[in-house]
Amino acid sequence: MGVSIREIERLASLARLELGTKEKKKFTNQLSSILEYVEKINELELSHGKDVKDNQTRARAKMITDARLDQVEDFNNPENLIKQAPRSKNNLVRTHPVF
Amino acid sequence: MELCELTIDEATKKLFQKEISATELARACLKRIKDKDKEIKAFLEVDEQKLLKKAKEADQLVARDRQKKPLLGIPLAFKDNILVAGKKVSAASRILQDYTAAYDATVTSKLKSAGAIYIGRTNCDEFAMGSSCENSAYGPTHNPRDIKRVPGGSSGGSAAAVAADMCLGALGSDTGGSVRQPASFCGVVGLKPTYGRVSRHGLIALASSFDQIGPITKTVKDAGILLSAIAGKDPRDATCGNQPVNDYTRECEKDIKGLVAGVPKEFFAAGLDKEVSGVVKKAISDIAKLGVEIKEVSLPLVKYALPIYYILLSAEASANLARYDGIRYAGIKLNQEIDDLRSYYQQVREVGFGAEVKRRILIGTFVLSSGYIDAYYKKAQAVRRLINQQFAQVFSQVDVLLTPTSPTTAFKLGEKIDDPLAMYLSDIYTVSANISGIPALSLPCGFASKMPVGLQILGQNYAENAILKLGYHYEQASSWHLKKPC
Numbered sequence: 001m002g003v004s005i006r007e008i009e010r011l012a013s014l015a016r017l018e019l020g021t022k023e024k025k026k027f028t029n030q031l032s033s034i035l036e037y038v039e040k041i042n043e044l045e046l047s048h049g050k051d052v053k054d055n056q057t058r059a060r061a062k063m064i065t066d067a068r069l070d071q072v073e074d075f076n077n078p079e080n081l082i083k084q085a086p087r088s089k090n091n092l093v094r095t096h097p098v099f
Numbered sequence: 100m101e102l103c104e105l106t107i108d109e110a111t112k113k114l115f116q117k118e119i120s121a122t123e124l125a126r127a128c129l130k131r132i133k134d135k136d137k138e139i140k141a142f143l144e145v146d147e148q149k150l151l152k153k154a155k156e157a158d159q160l161v162a163r164d165r166q167k168k169p170l171l172g173i174p175l176a177f178k179d180n181i182l183v184a185g186k187k188v189s190a191a192s193r194i195l196q197d198y199t200a201a202y203d204a205t206v207t208s209k210l211k212s213a214g215a216i217y218i219g220r221t222n223c224d225e226f227a228m229g230s231s232c233e234n235s236a237y238g239p240t241h242n243p244r245d246i247k248r249v250p251g252g253s254s255g256g257s258a259a260a261v262a263a264d265m266c267l268g269a270l271g272s273d274t275g276g277s278v279r280q281p282a283s284f285c286g287v288v289g290l291k292p293t294y295g296r297v298s299r300h301g302l303i304a305l306a307s308s309f310d311q312i313g314p315i316t317k318t319v320k321d322a323g324i325l326l327s328a329i330a331g332k333d334p335r336d337a338t339c340g341n342q343p344v345n346d347y348t349r350e351c352e353k354d355i356k357g358l359v360a361g362v363p364k365e366f367f368a369a370g371l372d373k374e375v376s377g378v379v380k381k382a383i384s385d386i387a388k389l390g391v392e393i394k395e396v397s398l399p400l401v402k403y404a405l406p407i408y409y410i411l412l413s414a415e416a417s418a419n420l421a422r423y424d425g426i427r428y429a430g431i432k433l434n435q436e437i438d439d440l441r442s443y444y445q446q447v448r449e450v451g452f453g454a455e456v457k458r459r460i461l462i463g464t465f466v467l468s469s470g471y472i473d474a475y476y477k478k479a480q481a482v483r484r485l486i487n488q489q490f491a492q493v494f495s496q497v498d499v500l501l502t503p504t505s506p507t508t509a510f511k512l513g514e515k516i517d518d519p520l521a522m523y524l525s526d527i528y529t530v531s532a533n534i535s536g537i538p539a540l541s542l543p544c545g546f547a548s549k550m551p552v553g554l555q556i557l558g559q560n561y562a563e564n565a566i567l568k569l570g571y572h573y574e575q576a577s578s579w580h581l582k583k584p585c
Contacts, residue, residue, distance in 0.1 A: 008461065015417060015464045016424070017457055018445035026454075027461060033520050034462060038406040038475070046481050068337075080201045086429050095426045096440040 002032040102127035103264045107173055107321040108348075110267055114157075114172050115165065121172025121216070124267075125154035128174045128218060132265045139241050141250075141260040143179055144187060145219035150174060153216040168214030170328060175210060176260045176269040179220040180227055180303040181312065183207050186217070190303045191235040192225045194451030197429035204301020205336065206270060206312050206329045213328045218266050221256030225453045226420065227272055227305045229253045230280055230525040233516050234455045241512070242285060244550060248509040251281030251525075257315045258285040268316045268325055274305045275408055276504075276529025278313040279541035283504035283553025286543045286582065288570070289315045290322045291529075293560045294536035295340040297326075298333035306415035307338075309408075309533040318580050319542055319570040323347030326563060342561045350564035351571035355389060358569060361396035361497035366528055372507045374547035379503045382544035382554045386501065386573050396493050396500070400486045401531050407486070408530040409523060410466050410479040417463025420456065423448065458519060487535045494559045499566055502528050504541040504553030532557055540566045543579035551579075 008028050012019045019027065079091060087094035102124050105113070113119045129147055136142055157172040165171055177183060180190045182200035184207070189195040203211070211217075224234035232240045232255025240255045242248040243263040250259040254271025258281035261269050271278040273291035282289025290313045297312045304310060314325035327348065332341040362383060367376060387393045425431070425447030433450065437443045452460070466475035493500070505525055515522045532539035537557055544554035554573070558566040574580055 003465070007465075011461045011464045011468070014468065015460045016421075016441070016444040016448055017452070017460065018442075018449040019457070020449075023454075023457075027458060030458060030519055031461060031465070034409065034458075034523075035465070037520055037523075038410050040406045041403050041410070041478055041482055042474070044403065044478075044482060044485075046478065068334075077201075084198065084201055084429060085427055086197075086425070086432075093427060096438065096443050098440055 003028060003035065101131065101264065103131045103267070105267065106317045107170070107267050107324050108318065110173060111169065111171070121154040121157040122151065124172060125150050125174055125216065128266055131263065135243070135263050136265060138246055139243055139259050139263055140238060141221055141240050141256045141263065141265060142176070142219045143189070143191070143222050143237055143256070146186070146217065150216055150218050157214060157216070168212075170210065170324070171214030173215045173268070174218040174266050175215050176218050176221045176257055176266040177207070178223050178254050178257050178269070178271045180223060180272055181206060181270055182301040182303070183217055183220070186220065188220065188303070190226045191223045191237060192451065192453070192456070193236045194423045194430040194447070195428055196236075196431065199429070202301065205298035205333045207301060209329050215328070221254070221260050221269060223256055224253035225456050226303070226416070227253040227274055227277055228416070228455050228459055230276070230522055231510070231515065232256060232281070233512065234453055236453055239512060242509050244286060245509070248511055248550070249284065251284035251509060253277040253281075254315060255281045258282050258287055258289065261285070261287045261315050261317060268314060268321055270312055270325075271315050272302055272305070273311050273313050273533065274309045275412060275533050276526045278315055279529050279539060279553065279555060280505050280525060282315050282541045283551065284509035286551030286579070287315055287317055288319055288322050288543070288580070289313060289541045290326060290563070291532055291539045292326060292330065292563060293340070293538045294533075295338050296330050296342075296538070296561065296563065298331070298336040298339050300333055300335040304419040306412045307419065308415060309412060319540070319567055319574050320348055320351050322540070323351050323567050340561070345564055347563060347567055351567050353564070353568050355391055355569050355572050357390070357392070358499065358565070359392045359394060359497045360386065360569070361394050361493060361500045363396050363398045363401070363493070363500055363502060365398055365401050366502035370506050370524070370527065371503060372547065375503055375505075375507060375552050378545035378547050378552040379554055382573070382577070383501050385577060386569070389572055389576060391569065394497055396497060398489055398493060398531075400482070400489045403482050404486060404531045404534055405523065405527050407479040407482045408526070408534060409462065410475050411483065413459045413463035414467050414476050415463070417460045417467065420460055423451065425451070455519070483534055486531065490531070490535045490537060498558070498562075499569055500557040502555045502557070504528060504555040508547050508550035508552060528555060536560060538563045538566055540570045542570050542574055543582070544577065545579060546582075
């Protein structure tokens with residue numbers, strides 16, 4: 001499947017990437033080849049989504065049985081993590097205004 | 100023989116018997132790094148002061164305390180995506196260039212408790228995305244066997260450091276072959292444990308359903324020693340299994356007579372270099388002489404392994420790398436002030452990520468996006484399950500599988516960097532183990548045009564004992580591990 005430059009721009013926007021013009025062109029060509037290769041999986045006929053559903057049901061069942069109890073635990077050094085951020089204030093990570 | 104050329108097994112024995120000191124061993128590794136690393140560039144950072152300090156402490160420990168630390172005084176290198184508290188870790192990316200780890204990875208704290216000493220962090224492909232170590236933001240690593248060639252990737256720095264005896268062993272991470280393929284290219288041993296055998300807590304995530312930390316060592320027994328030290332249940336990693344951890348060193352020496360090895364015909368088809376094929380087939384016939392029954396088997400669905408790998412890996416990577424927003428972790432500083440949040444994200448990520456990372460994020464975003472998710476991501480998940488079922492069926496007939504690790508030996512620097520698809524095809528034999536979660540070992544089995552060839556041994560889930568013992572017996576009979584580059 002070929003992708004267009006517009007598609008690359010849409011994907012870049014979703015992924016919060018700002019690509020240059022040369023980059024957009026390069027990625028358009030490269031992604032088209034890569035997607036053409038991975039489309040090989042369409043050679044396989046699967047039974048009307050049953051395999052997909054089975055997969056999801058099993059994954060969900062496993063997550064429920066392996067989950068720990070929903071109990072609050074103390075975390076002993078939040079400051080150590082907060083100071084990893086480039087900007088912080090009053091033990092909070094600082095960000096640009098969202099609105 | 101220089102002390103840095105010892106294996107972990109040899110060095111621990113000499114250290115316990117006080118034939119050598121940890122300080123002498125550390126100095127020997129540092130000298131080798133000074134002599135060779137300007138050319139090879141395996142390390143991004145070497146902590147000489149800390150290494151010598153810890154080595155001195157190890158030498159001063161009384162006998163009673165030494166016995167509790169099976170890796171006392173052993174210098175190990177860590178791939179630049181495994182957290183060591185207080186040390187810089189960047190995933191070989193500019194977006195994390197100023198990030199200092201706030202905590203030890205579980206594997207780090209286990210190795211520290213066992214007495215091992217951190218020597219430094221090794222170069223890798225950025226965020227572990229690559230098969231050549233050319234995608235690092237800090238320049239490529241060179242293969243110690245031939246510096247015009249790649250060491251493989253993404254754990255190229257770790258493999259090169261071990262091959263050049265700059266350390267006694269190293270940790271890498273394997274998502275699609277990133278421990279095994281560089282081990283194969285550099286002529287050393289690389290092990291990808293079963294998914295869930297080793298905790299991923301403190302490993303910078305690439306693809307959470309594929310990633311595993313694994314040892315890169317000079318011998319199979321050394322891989323077993325490190326695996327015993329790092330494996331086990333971890334409450335901080337919900338995907339970690341609670342199977343008991345064997346003494347993998349003892350397991351290596353157990354008898355292999357009666358073991359049944361399958362040779363999947365699909366791994367010897369078009370695309371495999373003729374010379375590499377000949378070397379691997381010779382290794383298989385040598386294994387047969389050790390009393391192992393060889394059977395031809397078939398895994399027809401493996402032809403879909405690489406396509407589904409790149410769909411699922413990219414999807415998971417695009418999700419995992421969304422956290423690198425310039426807000427949470429110290430990294431790249433922009434030249435201009437940006438007030439708008441969205442523009443800030445876009446700029447930081449544009450400047451902070453390299454081309455391969457952006458490429459995979461774009462693929463991942465595509466396969467998860469509305470209109471395409473069913474045809475790509477969900478279908479790939481279903482095919483993944485079919486491949487796993489096929490492996491399970493084959494393992495009802497055989498104990499292990501034998502294949503080449505890579506279709507070629509180490510290629511030249513720059514040869515594949517402009518052709519991403521050609522680069523991806525380097526992983527064609529390794530990705531199946533990550534897709535199915537099964538353990539896989541790569542070890543040297545000869546040379547093709549003077550470059551090392553790796554034999555891959557795959558086993559059932561949690562059957563590292565089987566692949567290690569077969570690897571060990573073949574290694575001892577063949578002695579390829581003694582053919583050193585430096």
